[in-house]
Amino acid sequence: MPSLQAARSLLGVRLVHHTAAGRRSGRIVEVEAYIGTEDQASHARFGRTNRNAVMFGPAGRAYVYLVYGMYDCLNVVTETAGHPAALLIRAVEPVDGTDQMRDARLARALRRAGATAATAERIRRLPVHALATGPGLVTAALGIDRSDNERDLCDPQSPLRLEVRPANERAPLVVATPRIGIGYAAEPWRSHAWRFIDASSPTVSGRDTAGGC
DNA sequence: GCAAAGATTTGCT
């Protein structure tokens, strides 16, 4: 399936993680597409490297990388083998295991140097819908890290997997906008509306949700 | 080998 179509289809899908602590899951409400070696915002722009190798493999696998030396980001690989592409999951609306997500957010935040009591208090007061509003926060809340790289997200037996949107659930209101945090990329890649959000969800990261189609 | 930058988040001015 083409990556932009896959990105739209991913909205509303459940991201599920089973650990010793139990089941955590969330409804995907924000994704970004990174497509091909020509995309000057993609990790694949320098060709195949040790880090991005999984992007060159078959669709449905997890690509997890460390960004800014601090946060892990989760992607779903798309396109056929040999065509590097992935969808960055930027936000999910928590469904199952919300207490566990809050605990994980707290534990992660307090590990940081310079962490303050005010930060811990802020996380304790966060509404459930704001527990995973950002790519680094999705992995923090769900307990995903680089050891999950290359996992098959389409395998129903996998501890980290995708599950289809429940049939009785409302369909997402899909809006497309430019991608976030890629100011280093040249045009036209910087301006492509390859970020997709469910505009009907209270859970969306970033500020500019307007200007889409 | 070394320097620089990065698909982010938090804290302080």
Place this chain on the structure above:
DNA sequence: GCAAATCTTTGCC
């Protein structure tokens, strides 16, 4: 609203 925190990957000498 800006800069720090933090470390892997990439590019160049």
